[in-house]
Amino acid sequence: MIALDDLSVTIGSFRLNGITLHAGDGEYFVLLGPSGAGKTVLLEVIAGLRAADTGRVTINARDMAGVKPEHRGIALVYQDYSLFPHLTAAENIAYGMQVRSRPDHEIRKRVDELLADFGISHLGQRYPGSLSGGEQQRVAIARALATNPSVLLLDEPFASLDPRVCDECIRVMQDLKDTRSVTIIQVSHSHEEAYSLADRVAVLLGGRIKQTGTPDEIFRTPASEEVARFVGIDNVMTGVVTNMAGCSRITAGSLAIKLPASFPEGTVVTIGIPADCIRVLPVHPEFDEPGSTAITCEVRRVTPGRDCFRIELDGVVPLTSILGRQGPGDGIVPARGTQVCAVFRDTDVRVFSGDR
């Protein structure tokens, strides 16, 4: 169990403000934020390596004020893994037990167990410099777990791995989560990792926690436009509700968008339209499809991807559309600068925030 209460830290001109979060025993908590959001600093504060300006860290109901890092029962794994380069993998793993003066036979047994658990028994005598990124990561996590910490702090553990190794390491972490009762706080900028691993996610933007919830809550129902943009929802707009003919709509730019549910007049709501729900059609002056909205736009940019084309449109509001590749030919991809008609169904409009 670990709790942060109204924690504030200043690093140069940057500030983390009023950070409050709570992770229960065995919970996998992912702190999601863009690079440079002060996530590493926050972990160092939790570890006691850096002092907070205000606020409190509580681990297992014990206030950590004035408690040294070595007595906090935490372990920290940095993004670069920070293995001790002059010690072998096995000696790295043994380090924590050695400085705690555990008996030799106990250390040997535990190191062997951990090496086996992480599938790296054959690497025990190797030096970190000769290990691959994925291997180093396993050694680092095994080293962190060797002293049975109650909280494991992970700093972007997958950021420096290539994608194939990364997938494998995410599996290692999933196993870890299932088999051990350690509370894990991981900082990350990757939505993918948050989805694959987190029990709960907190979004850290501009030095503050903007939303805390399960991955589904964060990614499906972001609480604000800022969070919606950060979690990658396209076509985010905010507007004031007006009710007409029993139907709620908002006006964004000069565009009236029908909402899929009713809201009281005057409410400010944030909506998003998933890019793959926006169709791009040739301009059609008398286009009228019931339950749909059509906007005439100019194609500003077309970015080909592996599975799709991403089309950015300029109209009364800027829109982004994703056009799936269907195979050879790919239907019609509009060229840059052409006039097109962007169409979306009113039922595809997602409402993220606003009082219902």
Next chain:
Amino acid sequence: MKDTDGSRSNQFLFSLWLVGGLLVVLILLAAATLVIPELAHPTHLVSVALDTSVVNAIVVTFAAGFVAVMILMVLGTPLAYVLARGRSRWHSAIETIVDLPLALPHTVAGLMVYLLFMIRGPLGVPFHQIGIVFEDAFPGIVAAMVFVSTPYYVDAVREGIVKVPERLENVARTLGASQYTAFRTITLPLSVRPIISGAFLAWGRAVGEFAAVIMIAYFPMVVSTLIYNRFTTGGLEESRSIAFIMLVICLVVFLAFRLVSRRWGWSHDRT
């Protein structure tokens, strides 16, 4: 295209060699003017080498150099560590103070050491009370050597410790090590190389010191003092023989150091 490029860069490198090589020639030429006449008169060389005053001077020089380096290691390593880890303006002020002996003429440094450690000096008085005298004594030589070689040791070790990531210490802390244990088990072993090379640099500086040493201790004579003394009184031939002996010893120590430092200690670029 490739060929022209290659030959152009070769021409460029060659002209650099032509200019820069003059320094190498200068050193070799200087060594030759010392070595050749000495090797031509081996009997004279042997008689000088067995002269008690020469042997004494060599022993005094190397013993004092050794003690000076020991003192530097004990006092200078902690200083290098705090300077390496600190980032405040305060720290850079201290670094400037540490480097001061580099900028001073050695006679000035010698005078400072003398004023400080002479029998009536601010440090000379308390040391005198516990029976240690610096003027014209072995401790005086050591004091002068420590003073002039401090920046060499502290700077080299500091540079080395800066290269040991602080994160390694942080990880050690979270694994249960106290600050001291983290320093002893992580930072220190990773700094063995800079400590050895710093010690060697400082030692070289110390055993070569002349001006600062004679200000406080003309006697017992160190090798530099003896060479100067013979040069002014006995003549060129005798001082040259002592210089040759010193050259050989320093060369042997230098080569031994190169050999040892290649094998000893963890290197940052080892994979």
